[in-house]
Amino acid sequence: MTGISIENISRKFGSFQAVDKISLEIESGSLIALLGPSGSGKSTLLRLIAGLETPDSGRIAIAGRDVTHRSVRSRGIGFVFQHYALFKHMTIRQNIAFGLELQKAPKAKVRTKVEALLELVQLQGLGDRYPSQLSGGQRQRVALARTLAVEPQVLLLDEPFGALDAKVRKELRASLRHLHQQVNVTTIFVTHDQEEAMELADRIVVINKGKVEQVGTPAEIYDNPATPFVMSFVGPVNVLPSTSGIFQRQSFKPSSSQVFLRPHDVLIQTKPEEASAPAKINRIVHLGWEVEVELSLKDGQEVTAYITREDLDRLQLQPTQKVYIKPRKAKAFASVA
């Protein structure tokens, strides 16, 4: 089995600490997202795992074997980048077969395998086309098939869908999920898109400033964020002073000056209730099945709430209307700067 063990890995560029003492245990066969803002060190960490970058300190083991000082080739890594580097002068079939032919695999085996991979990435019938005759999403699926052809121990993907439009991205997410279920290769992908990470990954590693902020399942990360950074990065949030009128019922530690409240956790009522705070509706924005309600509290503090279409109709909310709001739940962190 091919789990990955990362111990205290660090990498500096000049005086800039891109990866700062990161330790991670990645289970064999899992699908992991490295999620973080631009420049947080995600790609550098991925390149360290691949062996494309050398760590200043720390250790990386793949399948129990220390590979820290091993070459890229000996690590059994398949790498897919944002820009599909397919060979333009080769057909899709030839592109997928490339690595197998390099390994001098028997012709019949190559043929069978290429057909199976075309089917796996749902491109049957397109094997004789050239890359320029495919859409961006299809090309990226070819890149995946080509990488999987040589049966890597580990699949690394760096913003694999980054260059594609939202609809194609969504389709490719489903493809990758399906592919992973079929092939079950340990997979790590880099993304700055929290929705992509939530939808695809078994576990998410949230990275900020070269450090791991939290590792958890999508639900753990969303419902139980470990730090203010994770709370703000993974999903929308209102950041309010702990003294706000909306928190009359909650008691926060004196050290927590800021409280984080998800828009979904703001309850809107048309009549005052115990512990509800008066607010005025500034704007109502239709987002599809969900509706964003922008409100301001008496002290001028702005609060965003997300409610369902049904609730909007039931409450018959209108801009400038006076309503009452209260939190379902809110989170304060002990040492907010």
Ligand SMILES: Nc1ncnc2c1ncn2[C@@H]1O[C@H](COP(=O)(O)OP(=O)(O)OP(=O)(O)O)[C@@H](O)[C@H]1O
């Ligand atoms: N070869 C390099 N030389 C100098 N600085 C580098 C090098 N590679 C990365 N960096 C710097 O290290 C930091 C982390 O880069 P990295 O590419 O790992 O971030 P990232 O989280 O993947 O961001 P993005 O989503 O923008 O790709 C950045 O500030 C980047 O400029």
